[in-house]
Amino acid sequence: MKQTNLTTNQILKFLFNEGFFCWRNSVGATGSSYTTKTGDTKTRYMAYGKPGSPDIMAICPPDGRFLGVEVKTGKDKLRPVQLGFIATAEKMGATVLVVKTYEDFLTKFATYGHRSTTSSANFS
Numbered sequence: 001m002k003q004t005n006l007t008t009n010q011i012l013k014f015l016f017n018e019g020f021f022c023w024r025n026s027v028g029a030t031g032s033s034y035t036t037k038t039g040d041t042k043t044r045y046m047a048y049g050k051p052g053s054p055d056i057m058a059i060c061p062p063d064g065r066f067l068g069v070e071v072k073t074g075k076d077k078l079r080p081v082q083l084g085f086i087a088t089a090e091k092m093g094a095t096v097l098v099v100k101t102y103e104d105f106l107t108k109f110a111t112y113g114h115r116s117t118t119s120s121a122n123f124s
Contacts, residue, residue, distance in 0.1 A: 052085030
Protein backbone atom coordinates (compact mmCIF):
# COMPACT_ATOMS: atom_id res chain seq x y z
CA MET A 1 0.00 0.00 0.00
CA LYS A 2 1.32 3.45 -0.88
CA GLN A 3 2.22 5.77 1.99
CA THR A 4 -0.49 8.26 0.99
CA ASN A 5 -3.19 5.56 1.14
CA LEU A 6 -1.87 4.22 4.44
CA THR A 7 -1.84 7.68 6.01
CA THR A 8 -5.31 8.47 4.64
CA ASN A 9 -6.71 5.22 6.04
CA GLN A 10 -5.13 5.85 9.46
CA ILE A 11 -6.66 9.35 9.60
CA LEU A 12 -10.09 8.10 8.52
CA LYS A 13 -10.03 5.42 11.21
CA PHE A 14 -9.01 7.97 13.85
CA LEU A 15 -11.75 10.44 12.87
CA PHE A 16 -14.37 7.69 12.75
CA ASN A 17 -13.36 6.50 16.22
CA GLU A 18 -13.63 10.09 17.48
CA GLY A 19 -17.25 10.27 16.27
CA PHE A 20 -16.73 12.29 13.10
CA PHE A 21 -18.82 11.69 9.97
CA CYS A 22 -15.96 11.33 7.47
CA TRP A 23 -15.11 9.90 4.05
CA ARG A 24 -12.38 9.65 1.45
CA ASN A 25 -13.03 12.28 -1.19
CA SER A 26 -12.20 11.28 -4.74
CA VAL A 27 -11.73 13.76 -7.57
CA GLY A 28 -11.04 12.89 -11.18
CA ALA A 29 -12.59 11.78 -14.44
CA THR A 30 -13.44 8.55 -16.14
CA GLY A 31 -14.22 7.65 -19.72
CA SER A 32 -16.23 4.92 -21.34
CA SER A 33 -16.76 3.95 -24.94
CA TYR A 34 -20.16 3.50 -26.50
CA THR A 35 -21.59 2.80 -29.93
CA THR A 36 -23.97 5.27 -31.53
CA LYS A 37 -27.07 4.27 -33.50
CA THR A 38 -25.05 4.75 -36.68
CA GLY A 39 -22.37 2.31 -35.49
CA ASP A 40 -19.73 4.89 -34.63
CA THR A 41 -17.67 4.35 -31.46
CA LYS A 42 -17.35 7.38 -29.21
CA THR A 43 -15.92 8.05 -25.79
CA ARG A 44 -17.83 9.86 -23.09
CA TYR A 45 -15.94 11.47 -20.21
CA MET A 46 -17.45 12.24 -16.85
CA ALA A 47 -15.78 14.35 -14.17
CA TYR A 48 -16.50 13.76 -10.50
CA GLY A 49 -15.66 15.59 -7.30
CA LYS A 50 -14.75 19.23 -6.73
CA PRO A 51 -11.30 20.03 -8.13
CA GLY A 52 -8.93 21.08 -5.35
CA SER A 53 -10.98 19.55 -2.56
CA PRO A 54 -9.11 17.64 0.16
CA ASP A 55 -8.51 13.88 0.33
CA ILE A 56 -10.65 13.53 3.45
CA MET A 57 -13.82 15.39 4.31
CA ALA A 58 -15.31 15.30 7.78
CA ILE A 59 -18.19 16.80 9.68
CA CYS A 60 -17.24 17.62 13.26
CA PRO A 61 -19.47 16.74 16.18
CA PRO A 62 -21.36 18.23 17.86
CA ASP A 63 -21.82 21.40 15.79
CA GLY A 64 -21.35 20.12 12.22
CA ARG A 65 -18.34 22.22 11.25
CA PHE A 66 -16.33 21.14 8.20
CA LEU A 67 -12.85 19.65 8.52
CA GLY A 68 -10.80 18.79 5.44
CA VAL A 69 -7.53 16.88 5.44
CA GLU A 70 -5.15 16.95 2.48
CA VAL A 71 -2.46 14.27 2.62
CA LYS A 72 0.82 15.12 0.88
CA THR A 73 3.57 12.53 1.21
CA GLY A 74 7.07 12.53 -0.19
CA LYS A 75 7.72 15.46 -2.52
CA ASP A 76 4.01 16.12 -3.22
CA LYS A 77 3.07 19.81 -3.14
CA LEU A 78 -0.23 21.63 -3.15
CA ARG A 79 -1.46 22.59 -6.61
CA PRO A 80 -2.92 26.08 -7.24
CA VAL A 81 -6.47 24.71 -7.37
CA GLN A 82 -5.93 23.09 -3.95
CA LEU A 83 -4.59 26.34 -2.49
CA GLY A 84 -7.69 28.09 -3.85
CA PHE A 85 -10.03 25.53 -2.30
CA ILE A 86 -8.28 25.79 1.07
CA ALA A 87 -8.38 29.61 1.04
CA THR A 88 -12.09 29.64 0.17
CA ALA A 89 -12.99 26.98 2.75
CA GLU A 90 -11.06 28.77 5.49
CA LYS A 91 -12.67 32.09 4.57
CA MET A 92 -16.04 30.37 5.16
CA GLY A 93 -14.96 29.18 8.62
CA ALA A 94 -13.84 25.64 7.77
CA THR A 95 -10.56 24.08 8.75
CA VAL A 96 -8.33 22.29 6.24
CA LEU A 97 -5.24 20.52 7.52
CA VAL A 98 -2.37 19.71 5.15
CA VAL A 99 -0.39 16.80 6.57
CA LYS A 100 2.56 14.63 5.56
CA THR A 101 2.18 11.75 8.02
CA TYR A 102 -0.32 10.35 10.51
CA GLU A 103 1.78 11.80 13.34
CA ASP A 104 1.74 15.20 11.61
CA PHE A 105 -2.06 14.94 11.44
CA LEU A 106 -2.33 14.14 15.15
CA THR A 107 -0.19 17.18 16.04
CA LYS A 108 -2.16 19.56 13.79
CA PHE A 109 -5.48 18.06 14.85
CA ALA A 110 -4.66 18.80 18.49
CA THR A 111 -3.40 22.31 17.63
CA TYR A 112 -6.61 23.22 15.82
CA GLY A 113 -8.67 21.99 18.76
CA HIS A 114 -11.11 19.75 16.90
CA ARG A 115 -12.35 17.16 19.35
CA SER A 116 -15.41 14.98 19.51
CA THR A 117 -17.75 15.11 22.48
CA THR A 118 -15.97 12.03 23.85
CA SER A 119 -12.58 13.80 24.00
CA SER A 120 -11.18 15.89 26.81
CA ALA A 121 -10.75 19.10 24.77
CA ASN A 122 -13.52 21.30 23.37
CA PHE A 123 -13.89 22.82 19.92
CA SER A 124 -12.07 26.10 19.58
